[in-house]
Amino acid sequence: MFAYIVRRLAIAIPTILILVVISFLLMYSAPGGPFNSERPLPAEVMANLEAKYGLDQPMWRQMVSYVWGVVTQFDFGPSFQYTDRTVNDVIAQGFPVTLTYGLWSAIVAMVVGVSLGVSAAVRQNSVLDYLAVGITIGAQALPNFVMAPILVLIFTLWLGWLPGGGWNGGQWEYVIMPVIALSTSYMASIARITRSSMLEVLNSNFIRTAQAKGLPMRRVVLRHALKPALLPVLSYLGPAMVGMITGSVVVDIIFSTGGIGQFFVNSAFNRDYAVIMGITLLVGVLTISFNLIVDILYAWIDPKIRY
Amino acid sequence: MTIHNKLLMSTAAAMIAMSGVAFAESHAMTGPNGEALAETQEFTYRVLDEHSSLDPGIVEDVTGSEVVRDLFEGLYNDSKTGATLEPGVALSHDVSDDGMTYTFTLREGAEWSNGDPVTAGDFVYAWRRAASPELASPYAWYMSLMSLENVDEVISGDAPLEDLGVTAIDDYTLEVRLKEPLPYFPQMLTHATTFPVPQSVVEEHGDRWTRPENIVSNGAYVLEEHVPQERSVRVKNDMYWDAENTIVERVTALVINDENQALTRFLAGELDRTEVPAGQFPRLKEEHPDEAISFPRLCNYYYTFNLREDGPEAFKDQRVRQALALAVDRNVIVENVLAGGQSPAYTFTPAATANFEVPGVEMAGMTQQERNAKAQDLLAEAGYGADNPLSFEMVYNTSDAHRSVAVAMSQMWNQTLGVETTLANMEWQTFLEARNNGDFELARGAWCGDYNEASTFLDLLQTNSGYNDAKYSNAEVDQLLADAKTAEDPGANYTQVEQIIAEEMPVIPVYHYAGVYMMDENLIPSWPVENVQQNWYSKDLYFVADE
Numbered sequence: 001m002f003a004y005i006v007r008r009l010a011i012a013i014p015t016i017l018i019l020v021v022i023s024f025l026l027m028y029s030a031p032g033g034p035f036n037s038e039r040p041l042p043a044e045v046m047a048n049l050e051a052k053y054g055l056d057q058p059m060w061r062q063m064v065s066y067v068w069g070v071v072t073q074f075d076f077g078p079s080f081q082y083t084d085r086t087v088n089d090v091i092a093q094g095f096p097v098t099l100t101y102g103l104w105s106a107i108v109a110m111v112v113g114v115s116l117g118v119s120a121a122v123r124q125n126s127v128l129d130y131l132a133v134g135i136t137i138g139a140q141a142l143p144n145f146v147m148a149p150i151l152v153l154i155f156t157l158w159l160g161w162l163p164g165g166g167w168n169g170g171q172w173e174y175v176i177m178p179v180i181a182l183s184t185s186y187m188a189s190i191a192r193i194t195r196s197s198m199l200e201v202l203n204s205n206f207i208r209t210a211q212a213k214g215l216p217m218r219r220v221v222l223r224h225a226l227k228p229a230l231l232p233v234l235s236y237l238g239p240a241m242v243g244m245i246t247g248s249v250v251v252d253i254i255f256s257t258g259g260i261g262q263f264f265v266n267s268a269f270n271r272d273y274a275v276i277m278g279i280t281l282l283v284g285v286l287t288i289s290f291n292l293i294v295d296i297l298y299a300w301i302d303p304k305i306r307y
Numbered sequence: 308m309t310i311h312n313k314l315l316m317s318t319a320a321a322m323i324a325m326s327g328v329a330f331a332e333s334h335a336m337t338g339p340n341g342e343a344l345a346e347t348q349e350f351t352y353r354v355l356d357e358h359s360s361l362d363p364g365i366v367e368d369v370t371g372s373e374v375v376r377d378l379f380e381g382l383y384n385d386s387k388t389g390a391t392l393e394p395g396v397a398l399s400h401d402v403s404d405d406g407m408t409y410t411f412t413l414r415e416g417a418e419w420s421n422g423d424p425v426t427a428g429d430f431v432y433a434w435r436r437a438a439s440p441e442l443a444s445p446y447a448w449y450m451s452l453m454s455l456e457n458v459d460e461v462i463s464g465d466a467p468l469e470d471l472g473v474t475a476i477d478d479y480t481l482e483v484r485l486k487e488p489l490p491y492f493p494q495m496l497t498h499a500t501t502f503p504v505p506q507s508v509v510e511e512h513g514d515r516w517t518r519p520e521n522i523v524s525n526g527a528y529v530l531e532e533h534v535p536q537e538r539s540v541r542v543k544n545d546m547y548w549d550a551e552n553t554i555v556e557r558v559t560a561l562v563i564n565d566e567n568q569a570l571t572r573f574l575a576g577e578l579d580r581t582e583v584p585a586g587q588f589p590r591l592k593e594e595h596p597d598e599a600i601s602f603p604r605l606c607n608y609y610y611t612f613n614l615r616e617d618g619p620e621a622f623k624d625q626r627v628r629q630a631l632a633l634a635v636d637r638n639v640i641v642e643n644v645l646a647g648g649q650s651p652a653y654t655f656t657p658a659a660t661a662n663f664e665v666p667g668v669e670m671a672g673m674t675q676q677e678r679n680a681k682a683q684d685l686l687a688e689a690g691y692g693a694d695n696p697l698s699f700e701m702v703y704n705t706s707d708a709h710r711s712v713a714v715a716m717s718q719m720w721n722q723t724l725g726v727e728t729t730l731a732n733m734e735w736q737t738f739l740e741a742r743n744n745g746d747f748e749l750a751r752g753a754w755c756g757d758y759n760e761a762s763t764f765l766d767l768l769q770t771n772s773g774y775n776d777a778k779y780s781n782a783e784v785d786q787l788l789a790d791a792k793t794a795e796d797p798g799a800n801y802t803q804v805e806q807i808i809a810e811e812m813p814v815i816p817v818y819h820y821a822g823v824y825m826m827d828e829n830l831i832p833s834w835p836v837e838n839v840q841q842n843w844y845s846k847d848l849y850f851v852a853d854e
Binding site for chain 2: 030031032033035036037038039040041042044045048049051052078081082083084085090093094149152153156157160163164165166167253254256257258259262263266269270271
């Protein structure tokens, strides 16, 4: 197990380097640059700016010094667009925001999704099942860029219960709507995956044995069926978890949370190379880590898996 | 005012009633014209994007300039109407006979928020810094536009900073030397790039001096909080020389990228001001007559032909350009598509520009039927018709409003002239690059005046202008504009330039912008609606009491 983890971490390093190279290439092949504006800058000012940020160097050298700065000093460089901030500042400010509502969304999506899925599977073809399936299909069909404005319309404009956006240090009333908007479609996917895998498990021999022994249904489900039924959910959760804690661009923009998604989109529009790189790396590292965690959890849940 | 504020207000009122103690407001109890004021004076508004910077030497966007104008004060401020100047740090100035040396007398008693006096040396430091290669400010060109002595050599690094034409004679006397007379030089001094910066603070904190924990400023407000991409909060600066007449205590800018979302939040009472999305003004005006307002802005909206050598052949023919310009029914665009009080444009310079007499151009006096008929004749003369249809591509940067205008224009051309247009939208940076490199046929353009004078627009059509995307070149226009710089009354030159443009039509003016807002009705009385540049200062705003 330990050797496996070490091996996976060793593979992660070239993966991240490839990510850096590809991101650099894509970024520089996009037209425009961080200092293009409606009124083109005089050549000498442009030259001064490029020298200041090292953009006058050949690309391979920029890449090497970037990686060097990250590895040796954990320095992701200055933001090109916002002079009083470094990329570290941007992430330190934006990431806790998305992490907060992302973690809440993950909890909501898991708890509600698994409960819905399990209850639907246990009472297959009952009214409850149809209701659960209906809800999940509805939730999945309603994209969050449609749902978020509707939530604001209902809870802010009509009912006046919740603020229509902002973050304000993460007070609870500012967190609720982003969590609902972000978690719904994940919740629906989890519910559907849980339901179908639960149905499969419930029809397997060892469950029939458990039932034949006369165990109550509740105990059969919770004790014997749930763990194996959750395996497919777990493999879905790895990437989904990253998706949630790095936030949704749509949720960040509609609720103006100041989260990392907003920075990501705006930095792409502004060609703020350092910020794009920093957030890309963050998402990359998180994806690799969560996949690793999921694989470790797999071994823990499923005794058949050995690394 | 926000609902939240109203709640606070009633709480405060209840407290006074209970305690029986006089409630001491730190601001005046009545407005400048004797109006009764609301108890709570807090202004919350929506901004589309995070500001680029709060450093006066660097800031380049409207959003940032609005904040910087509150935090810092330059030599002069705009008056409410924008037509005249009011003393800021400078009380007055003298101009030498040749118009090239300005001597400003500064206010004694103006202080930085850390208690240091604001002196002429602060301006010298700030101006040298804004032009310095080391700062590499994207707005260094503004210093160049001000025609300071040796400015271009300083920006390029060929001359030391000390050579820049600005000197502190003593703490309260500032001398500025220009390389050529510039009649509108004082008007340029309300721009953020010319504001003073505190040398000791900048040197101590470097790039991070504009953070709330470090910043020291000399304006009516100080920065209290800044959460990037979410909010920035500025509060009244008690050290400001005119603090006793500053009424609004707290100003909050909320970043809300989505304009419809912002509108919902305005309607829910969370905001005091937000922009009205294109096309929604008539409905909002009907539903909220006291809160929907529209007024002219100093900005134009146009389409530019690509007149480069390798540009489309068809556009080299003046008749084709005229025909296309004539066949755009601007009334339909401003009344039905945008519907926010914009005005149809037949000249490049907006009518709202100070001291600008709109010249009588032929097109403006015709009916649309006459224009269409003339357009058809011109295009037929140029050799285009049913058997040889004109076709081209028009590009604009991605936005709902731009798309609606482009669709309307292409429909008009198709119906009137049988022209086939392909519409293409591009993301902003891609669009800028394409337009800059001449990689387009017909492209959208818009410009907001940097100062309130016609040359800020017409300079774009000068051969050497970096913004002349059409690559239009007319020696007569260049000469007229060059002469205007030093002319006693440049108006006649501008009129002539507009007439040449109306004839040669390198660009199609479509409309002139309007500021279209939803605004708290108690704020509207103090809002500078006549200031076409919308250089507003929070220190001049106030909320009147509910009637």
